[in-house]
Amino acid sequence: MKPFEKLSEEKQARIMNASISEFAEKDYETASMNTVVNLAGISKGSLFNYFKTKSVLYDYIYTLALGEVKSYLRKVRDETAQLPFNERLSKIVDSGVIFITERPRLARIYFRLVYSGDSPNRKIIVKELHTMSEEYLGNIIQDAMDRNELDSSINKAQSVFFLDAVLNRFLKEYHEAIENGNHQYFDRKEWVKGITNFFTKGFS
């Protein structure tokens, strides 16, 4: 049993909370173990006892963040399996917005990871996320094609790419709006409608 797992729930939570805060606020290189230690109210030696190095702690944190993102996505995919494409898309965007609103720090770690930063293993993680998203959105597009909601002659790989680009960008923008306290100017419903419209009907 790993030392960290032997700790009381309360102490584990305190350390997780501190680490999430620090890695959400600063990128990997700039985030400081000293800050984590101070936020968590434990000694430096302890933290390095629970997590051998900074990069091991970071692994733990982003795995947690990605796990939450994935389980959210899985849930919404399964719950909407019977819905038509546009409603499905709309639910996916909605659930993204909800996740961002409820877990802004985890969302920030996620965006930091995919959009930048030089964290260890970044390339591997990003590639994994890439194939994951390809499979996820690919399924949803395929379903829509099977139901004749989308023209089955479209280039699926490219469609996935466009969908992924727009969804991620939208969620990133929404996330920044929340962090800057401007999300009240964001008419979420209008955007969700626009996105689904765009992907079903295009610009024409």
Added chain:
Amino acid sequence: MKPFEKLSEEKQARIMNASISEFAEKDYETASMNTVVNLAGISKGSLFNYFKTKSVLYDYIYTLALGEVKSYLRKVRDETAQLPFNERLSKIVDSGVIFITERPRLARIYFRLVYSGDSPNRKIIVKELHTMSEEYLGNIIQDAMDRNELDSSINKAQSVFFLDAVLNRFLKEYHEAIENGNHQYFDRKEWVKGITNFFTKGFS
């Protein structure tokens, strides 16, 4: 006259080259003035004489990078003013690809700036870029609407957003492919065709 401008062209170029390399390779916090000094083959005191602080040097560099990007975009916009929407879009993507290929380090600084990092003034710069892109792509969409190439009932702001999201994401992906030596697997023409198709005809 600023001290830096009094230097010989050769020396200025050496310092610029060193700075661009360092800020392209590492983000603002991690980039090191010591490394710049060593790469440029000058003393630390000199560098801080030319640029009062690290952030002043960074300002100089990213202003240069953005300036190059802007002039590239302006050029292609003016040169394609008479072309139909799809050809215009295609030229814009092409010129983005060319820029990335010819100036990969400046491109990297650009992507680092917009997609992440915690450089000084980041928010201000990103906001400025945002309005710039809004105006740029907005014009191009408006032109297409005026010529009845696009339905004039579409939501222009949203269309700009989608266009911006897809173009930026594509160029970022292409840039990473180049840096990883994988761009030969990227069928550029196929993608350019796909993008223009998508924006003129949608998924249907």
Added chain:
DNA sequence: TAGTAAATTGACCAGGTGGTCAAATTAAGA
């Protein structure tokens, strides 16, 4: 209660950072 094992601490380390400034070097003018 005494003794032992496990968990926790924080002073300490080597190495790096951005930035400074007296001293040395170079350039310019008479």
Added chain:
DNA sequence: TCTTAATTTGACCACCTGGTCAATTTACTA
């Protein structure tokens, strides 16, 4: 050539980093 002014240098500073480990505190057992 001598003098003065401008430029360049690098040792040095305070501060911060990830990581270590002997010493202390805590928990447990007999």
